[in-house]
Amino acid sequence: MTQAINTERLALRPWEDSDVDFVFDLYSRWVVQRFIGNEPAVMNSRREALDKVARFQSIDHPVHGIWAVTRKEDSTPVGTLLLKPIPASGEEPLEASSDVEIGWHFHPDHWGNGYATEAAAAVLEHAFAAGLEQVVAVTNPANEASQSVCRRIGMEHQGQTEDYYNATCEFFTVTKPAIS
Numbered sequence: 001m002t003q004a005i006n007t008e009r010l011a012l013r014p015w016e017d018s019d020v021d022f023v024f025d026l027y028s029r030w031v032v033q034r035f036i037g038n039e040p041a042v043m044n045s046r047r048e049a050l051d052k053v054a055r056f057q058s059i060d061h062p063v064h065g066i067w068a069v070t071r072k073e074d075s076t077p078v079g080t081l082l083l084k085p086i087p088a089s090g091e092e093p094l095e096a097s098s099d100v101e102i103g104w105h106f107h108p109d110h111w112g113n114g115y116a117t118e119a120a121a122a123v124l125e126h127a128f129a130a131g132l133e134q135v136v137a138v139t140n141p142a143n144e145a146s147q148s149v150c151r152r153i154g155m156e157h158q159g160q161t162e163d164y165y166n167a168t169c170e171f172f173t174v175t176k177p178a179i180s
């Protein structure tokens, strides 16, 4: 079960069956999908949204998760936050590497509010509190908005890598803060 996480403005919670319409609205948009995957494609049917919600719900891990990010003041879903093993480059289907990635997909109606940064910072805190030593993130080289989120949550740019997703990506890492 994905562990609930709260921030000042947001509640990160497991996905619910009633989130299907939001998931369809989010992933059927080109502005959301254009930098995701090697062959970006928008979601075309509610059936695909149902399957995605089921996949999100199937993650059962004490630390990893795929969260529905909701706004506390009105419970509106605003995006997706994920923490999971990142697929290594190689033959399809790609197998998970030992590195753990953080990622975010937010609805354009809610961009520009700092929600992705706020949610991601809380998930990083959760990751390190749970004992992870390092978290990585990859973005399409053209995805400057996502690279800004990486930097805002304290991730360091390590240049480009081809180690994951069979793609050339900008590579960011952050290590567990030392306790002083």
Ligand SMILES: CC(C)(COP(=O)(O)OP(=O)(O)OC[C@H]1O[C@@H](n2cnc3c(N)ncnc32)[C@H](O)[C@@H]1OP(=O)(O)O)[C@@H](O)C(=O)NCCC(=O)NCCS
Residues within 6 Å of the ligand: 031, 032, 033, 035, 036, 103, 104, 105, 106, 107, 110, 111, 112, 113, 114, 115, 116, 117, 118, 138, 139, 140, 143, 145, 146, 149
């Ligand atoms: C990547 C993505 C989540 C970034 O969204 P975003 O709205 O730019 O990021 P944040 O939620 O952190 O908001 C930051 C912006 O809010 C502003 N902001 C407003 N109020 C704020 C607050 N209280 N706190 C922090 N920032 C605030 C910041 O100044 C910043 O604005 P800027 O873009 O003009 O510099 C979004 O573009 C997205 O979902 N894209 C599609 C999916 C995608 O590509 N995902 C990444 C795959 S690698």
